[in-house]
Amino acid sequence: MNVGLLNYWVVIFLMMVGFYIVMSSRNLIKKMVGLSLFQTSVFILYITMGKITGGTAPILAQPGTIYSNPLPHVLILTAIVVGVATTALGMGLIVRIKESYGTIEEDDIQTMDREQ
Amino acid sequence: MFAEHLPILQIVVPLVSAPVCVLLRRREWSWGFALLISWFCFGMSALLLQRVLQTGTVIYYVGNWAPPWGIEYRIDAVNAFVVFLGALIGSVVLLYAPRSVAAELPGVRANLFYTSLLLCMTGLMGMAITGDVFNLFVFLEISALSSYAMIALGRDRRALTASYNYLLMGTVGATFYVIGVGLLYMVTGTLNMVDLAIRLEPVLMTRTVLAAFAFLTVGISLKLALFPLHLWLPNAYAHAPSVVTAFIAATATKVAIYVFLRFFYGIFGTHYTFEVLHLDMVLVPLGLTGVIVASLVAVYQTNIKRMLAYSSVAQVGYMMIGVGLVSVTGLTATLVHMFNHALMKGALFLAMGCIVLRVGACELEDLRGIGKRMPITMAAFVAGGLSLIGIPLTVGFISKWYLVLAALQRGWWPVAVLILLGSLIAVVYIWRVVEVAYFHEPTGKTAEATEAPLSMLVPTWMLVGATLYFGMSSTFTSGVARRGAEVLMAGLAP
Numbered sequence: 044m045n046v047g048l049l050n051y052w053v054v055i056f057l058m059m060v061g062f063y064i065v066m067s068s069r070n071l072i073k074k075m076v077g078l079s080l081f082q083t084s085v086f087i088l089y090i091t092m093g094k095i096t097g098g099t100a101p102i103l104a105q106p107g108t109i110y111s112n113p114l115p116h117v118l119i120l121t122a123i124v125v126g127v128a129t130t131a132l133g134m135g136l137i138v139r140i141k142e143s144y145g146t147i148e149e150d151d152i153q154t155m156d157r158e159q
Numbered sequence: 160m161f162a163e164h165l166p167i168l169q170i171v172v173p174l175v176s177a178p179v180c181v182l183l184r185r186r187e188w189s190w191g192f193a194l195l196i197s198w199f200c201f202g203m204s205a206l207l208l209q210r211v212l213q214t215g216t217v218i219y220y221v222g223n224w225a226p227p228w229g230i231e232y233r234i235d236a237v238n239a240f241v242v243f244l245g246a247l248i249g250s251v252v253l254l255y256a257p258r259s260v261a262a263e264l265p266g267v268r269a270n271l272f273y274t275s276l277l278l279c280m281t282g283l284m285g286m287a288i289t290g291d292v293f294n295l296f297v298f299l300e301i302s303a304l305s306s307y308a309m310i311a312l313g314r315d316r317r318a319l320t321a322s323y324n325y326l327l328m329g330t331v332g333a334t335f336y337v338i339g340v341g342l343l344y345m346v347t348g349t350l351n352m353v354d355l356a357i358r359l360e361p362v363l364m365t366r367t368v369l370a371a372f373a374f375l376t377v378g379i380s381l382k383l384a385l386f387p388l389h390l391w392l393p394n395a396y397a398h399a400p401s402v403v404t405a406f407i408a409a410t411a412t413k414v415a416i417y418v419f420l421r422f423f424y425g426i427f428g429t430h431y432t433f434e435v436l437h438l439d440m441v442l443v444p445l446g447l448t449g450v451i452v453a454s455l456v457a458v459y460q461t462n463i464k465r466m467l468a469y470s471s472v473a474q475v476g477y478m479m480i481g482v483g484l485v486s487v488t489g490l491t492a493t494l495v496h497m498f499n500h501a502l503m504k505g506a507l508f509l510a511m512g513c514i515v516l517r518v519g520a521c522e523l524e525d526l527r528g529i530g531k532r533m534p535i536t537m538a539a540f541v542a543g544g545l546s547l548i549g550i551p552l553t554v555g556f557i558s559k560w561y562l563v564l565a566a567l568q569r570g571w572w573p574v575a576v577l578i579l580l581g582s583l584i585a586v587v588y589i590w591r592v593v594e595v596a597y598f599h600e601p602t603g604k605t606a607e608a609t610e611a612p613l614s615m616l617v618p619t620w621m622l623v624g625a626t627l628y629f630g631m632s633s634t635f636t637s638g639v640a641r642r643g644a645e646v647l648m649a650g651l652a653p
Contacts, residue, residue: 058338062331065327065331071323074327078327078330078331081331081334082330082334085334085337085338085341088338088341089341092341092344092345112348115341115344118293121293121297122296122337125296125297125300125304125333128300128304129300129304129326129330132304132307132308132326133323133326133327136307136311136319136322136323136326137323139311139319140316140319140320140323143316143319144316152320156317156320159317
């Protein structure tokens with residue numbers, strides 16, 4: 044099945060949605076959701092660029108077989124680990140922010156900081 | 160044997176030591192171990208720099224896999240200098256750390272803190288040493304994640320929000336970087352820097368490369384805090400623990416500037432970056448605006464750490480002006496200022512750490528007459544401040560001299576005038592501290608303050624001494640910087 048550039052359009056859509064959420068949302072958890080979406084779109088970008096139509100996995104390929112490039116997939120495994128670590132750390136920070144401020148709304152936090 | 164594997168040991172030793180450090184539960188042991196490792200790294204980086212200066216570029220294949228398949232560590236005068244800088248600051252800051260950490264982070268397990276510091280150092284040195292663009296991303300995230308964790312340890316709860324915002328912007332910057340690298344991989348099929356530079360040449364005019372260029376510019380500029388992408392920086396520096404601020408302020412932005420240089424001078428090449436796309440027409444105005452605006456904002460800060468943070472944004476502006484002047488002199492100015500600024504900002508933040516230890520605050524109004532109670536610490540602050548202004552006999556003068564020279568060589572005298580104006584504004588914000596510290600009687604919090612302990616004064620004065628020494632004898636720093644500048648101007652493609 045030939046999907047043309049569909050994947051790339053999906054990547055751009057997800058990337059922009061994620062980025063918009065990071066910038067516009069005032070809730071710290073929602074920002075993390077946006078950030079994860081933004082990072083995930085890049086994973087799809089990498090995986091898409093490695094795929095060749097009709098290509099198989101490069102496992103002991105006979106000479107002449109068409110196979111997809113495995114390197115972008117490997118790279119993205121690393122990027123996924125980084126993404127998980129970032130999300131975990133971000134969530135950890137949100138927990139501590141909730142403990143010390145009692146809220147995770149950015150507007151409330153800013154008002155509290157200004158009063159201090 | 161040892162000398163041959165120096166490039167990889169530089170990274171592997173601190174990386175493997177970090178988990179070992181977790182196991183050392185006693186405060187003194189974990190500190191001693193981290194200190195030992197950092198000085199060992201410093202020794203290795205000095206050897207590496209010496210070797211690069213003697214024999215030229217050092218090339219190392221990780222796991223003996225030849226590039227472009229394997230990861231290549233490629234060390235020339237530029238990154239040897241940056242690695243040396245990172246290791247130097249790391250070892251001095253660790254020497255300073257124990258008293259400050261015990262006082263500022265009482266509830267924190269020291270072994271975990273020193274582990275994060277070692278990881279951050281590994282990440283920064285790894286970013287500088289590697290010749291593979293994806294490997295660089297991994298190191299970038301190692302250093303970034305550990306610095307978010309360390310910034311969040313600040314005593315004030317605002318450290319948490321500062322760290323969170325840094326995490327958001329840092330991740331966006333790093334993701335932009337990965338998008339750029341992905342797009343470059345799409346058209347070239349390689350991640351090795353030299354190979355990229357060669358293979359990009361015929362396809363530079365494609366839209367994919369143009370998009371990659373844009374993503375990389377914005378992504379790296381976010382990491383190096385180029386005005387107006389600096390918004391994460393002031394709060395992160397102001398609320399982090401003193402030791403962390405000193406380490407990150409002195410190294411993190413410098414390494415990001417190195418990455419910027421490597422990409423736009425090395426991989427894309429000066430012709431494409433500056434003659435076809437005219438990136439200098441963006442960098443110089445933004446750099447100048449950064450210098451003037453951030454310096455003016457610094458004048459109005461009441462928290463001294465925040466003031467110094469805004470001053471850092473201004474200093475990044477100076478460095479980016481040097482990048483945008485596209486000449487050997489301009490790049491020499493940038494490289495020499497990277498080193499010099501690390502010394503003086505390190506010294507200033509370490510002096511602030513001494514004050515925080517004894518007074519417990521770094522608000523300007525709490526420091527009345529501190530110069531009479533802590534004369535040695537404040538003398539270090541004043542020496543660092545003079546260097547920030549650019550008084551002759553300090554390192555700041557050397558950097559500004561090269562920068563003004565480069566601006567005049569290009570015939571842009573208004574740029575030179577604005578650079579000097581920036582120095583004049585620095586006089587104002589440093590003077591505000593000096594006035595409060597020396598021309599008021601000690602009252603309130605400063606009344607009972609005593610001089611900081613020797614274990615903190617010695618490292619502070621090591622950096623101050625270096626700012627004075629390299630200010631009077633700049634043959635070493637400017638010599639290395641000039642060689643680095645020549646390497647950068649030549650580009651990576653043979």
